[in-house]
Amino acid sequence: MTALESWLHEQNRAGRDLYLMLDIDGQMDTRAALLDEQGVARYRNLYAGTAANALAQAGPLLFHIDSIHDPAIQSLLRAPERNWGWLASASHVELDTLAAHWRERVL
Template sequence: GQYCSVYSETPVSALADAGPFIFLIDNPEDGRLNELLKAPERNWGWLASVAPEAGLNELVRHWRERLIVGIRPHQALYRFHDNRVLSRALGHLTVE
């Protein structure tokens, strides 16, 4: 399968080896995925479905564009892939 580090080619590229990574799953019927799905408490990440025409490069570009928030010198790394950060962010959003 194909994969890409979200942090590579960004201002935080020094963290690229630490993740997050986006993987294309060529065979979703592979039984090894079931083991991950049975244990979400291990915080291994999350799965998303992407339309085939989007492709890996478009998906990585999308997340890279949203990775750094704020205006210099008050910028921060938005760890959208961290469930703790995501749950806190969702708590500040309205349903709309």
């Protein structure tokens, strides 16, 4: 078992939700697939409504992930060299709350 697989199993056992912060630079196909599969209610654009709003179309997105087995997620996991972003976990946190937390850090 890889370190990533071990971490994912640990998060699942702990009952934590999974999140993906996707750097969309070079990831537009993945972004489109995730939006189709996850739906617009399951993501937040981290630059939208901030001082960096003009960069929102190129800025990072935060997705609440339903399943790590999603084909788009699996594609990312198989290609870490693409530097696509980060996985995170949290216990019962609203997506808007987590997005506000990350906005404070990425700006």
